[in-house]
Amino acid sequence: MPTTQSRTDLYAEVQQFYARQMQLLDGGAFEAYADTFTEDGEFRHTPGREPARTRAGISTELHEFHRRFDGDPVQRRHWFGMIDLEPQDDGSVRSTVYALVITTRPGGKPDIAPSCVVHDVLVRVDGELLNRSRRVEHDQLP
Amino acid sequence: MPTTQSRTDLYAEVQQFYARQMQLLDGGAFEAYADTFTEDGEFRHTPGREPARTRAGISTELHEFHRRFDGDPVQRRHWFGMIDLEPQDDGSVRSTVYALVITTRPGGKPDIAPSCVVHDVLVRVDGELLNRSRRVEHDQLP
């Protein structure tokens, strides 16, 4: 069980990690986003869908998913907030986070689509925080 | 007056506290939410309304308030952000926070309803951070 001090360090580190990770995603840097997962990481962005596995698999999945935006000049911004961290006995950290995807098109007004809850397992590999897994639940889906 | 270090610890702790507290509320765990207040805590969620008092009173108030959502499969998500902490000489902490309530219904798009400013007084009881009081102001109300 970490001390108060290390809980503080962890909290700030996770916020900084999420900020960079999601700015990479919103900037279309899918390989760099995949590199924020462990080598054998799992990423399920849509309920009912098979998770993408391994960095190569996650990157491929993101390229495929984003084809729906081909020719659509949408700017997406992923906001993570209300981060609830639960350090586990094995050294991993469960992170339960609210997420909003804010989308804007040229000349348009921002839209929220959708509101989600993200369930992460974070681990430290060679000193670096990484996602071992990410599972996203969507509020509008049953 | 806390040192820089303890200001950092406090800031992270308050963020973690709010995340868990509001995830409890959004999950319908009203007793657990009430337990994040002191025994004699005060909670006024709507301007002009008498505040709920004591943990039992807060829990009762929440059950009554949420009856309006009976049969309405809405998922509410409380986002707290822009947390401004002012430690007081008596050891309590004034916290002024922006809040958004994001609501989603099955198959629907998220809505913001409403935008608020939350005025908290936080205290530490037996090492644990708790709300002594919470007063919520709504931006759409005069």
Added chain:
Amino acid sequence: MPTTQSRTDLYAEVQQFYARQMQLLDGGAFEAYADTFTEDGEFRHTPGREPARTRAGISTELHEFHRRFDGDPVQRRHWFGMIDLEPQDDGSVRSTVYALVITTRPGGKPDIAPSCVVHDVLVRVDGELLNRSRRVEHDQLP
């Protein structure tokens, strides 16, 4: 390069700084907002527009900009999030931040207008964190 500890302190301090700074702006305290910049600070809130310079210049620019809201009882709330900090060798800190402006009118529902990315350079002057510059990019603009 700061240690892990100082990265944590910095992260919490920047969050507290932004909370107070933007609550001042939303409260119409334009002089106090201008004082969160260095004496020679630069602030460009709209792309293509000449930046405001110096505290006096920033304050004047804000008074002019807000004339568009004269007689409009709108309440604006600036949310900053997903803060990515990059400490520089010269002691300054580059901060890349997502921003939403949430607007509410009496009796109305909140609106997001607009979604932005804020590019800050933060410096420490006599122990106090200040903006040396702020450049705001708007998602709806090309």
